Amino acid sequence: MSHAWLWQNRGVTEPVIRPATAGDVEALAALAAETFPLACPPHTTPEAMADFIERHFRPEHFAAYLDDPARRVVVAARGGGASDALVGYSMLIGGEPGDADAAAAVTARPAIELSKFYTRAGEHGGGIAAPLMAATLDAARVTGAVVCWLGVNEENARAIRFYEKQGFAKAGRKHFTVGGRVENDWVLAQPLG
Ligand SMILES: CC(C)(COP(=O)(O)OP(=O)(O)OC[C@H]1O[C@@H](n2cnc3c(N)ncnc32)[C@H](O)[C@@H]1OP(=O)(O)O)[C@@H](O)C(=O)NCCC(=O)NCCS
Numbered sequence: 001m002s003h004a005w006l007w008q009n010r011g012v013t014e015p016v017i018r019p020a021t022a023g024d025v026e027a028l029a030a031l032a033a034e035t036f037p038l039a040c041p042p043h044t045t046p047e048a049m050a051d052f053i054e055r056h057f058r059p060e061h062f063a064a065y066l067d068d069p070a071r072r073v074v075v076a077a078r079g080g081g082a083s084d085a086l087v088g089y090s091m092l093i094g095g096e097p098g099d100a101d102a103a104a105a106v107t108a109r110p111a112i113e114l115s116k117f118y119t120r121a122g123e124h125g126g127g128i129a130a131p132l133m134a135a136t137l138d139a140a141r142v143t144g145a146v147v148c149w150l151g152v153n154e155e156n157a158r159a160i161r162f163y164e165k166q167g168f169a170k171a172g173r174k175h176f177t178v179g180g181r182v183e184n185d186w187v188l189a190q191p192l193g
Contacts, residue, residue, distance in 0.1 A: 015128050016081030017135040020073035025062040027083040032057035035118035041155040048179020070094045072139045076132045088119035088128055090136040094143050105172025105187045112145035133166045141192045148192055151185040163188050
């Protein structure tokens, strides 16, 4: 399978990985609300998660993300790729890292942040995350970025293992605030060859 930005396997149950479109914003909001808690450490309260979701993952937020030329949103879908069958998504943000610790840890430029990378719980271990990552890194390369970086909670062992399998390596530390509580993140990065 080539690492094409857009491809579709044959067969109704095979995943489709494609750029998000305006028709996906409702489904993306629902998917983001469902999957965000999967990345939070166990002590994050339901109220803190709900507040974060309300401020970042409404359909109008995703409409703005899709309109932002600095961002790329990629989706994974089953059942032919329709927006109501989304099972995963990613979001890239190009430009100078907005986080000072990340900017110091990742020195190559231009840089692009892998800001979101989520699949539904029922898909974990099912093999969809790797092709979603391949398409996401292809989309990052197309922007001209030479390095892709991300922040991941230090307690999120599964995601860290996945990212390291996918070529990311620890570059430093940063912090992330949810519900007023400061969390410790690893900064992971990989060069875009
Ligand atoms: C991160 C994510 C996309 C990875 O997809 P996935 O289908 O789970 O990935 P894989 O199964 O290919 O890889 C996960 C690896 O972690 C391992 N793993 C699972 N649970 C683990 C744990 N508790 N500790 C350490 N490793 C763990 C798996 O065995 C696998 O490694 P292996 O292939 O060597 O056996 C998915 O888990 C996800 O959406 N998680 C919730 C959202 C999230 O955390 N996103 C990242 C935010 S930064």
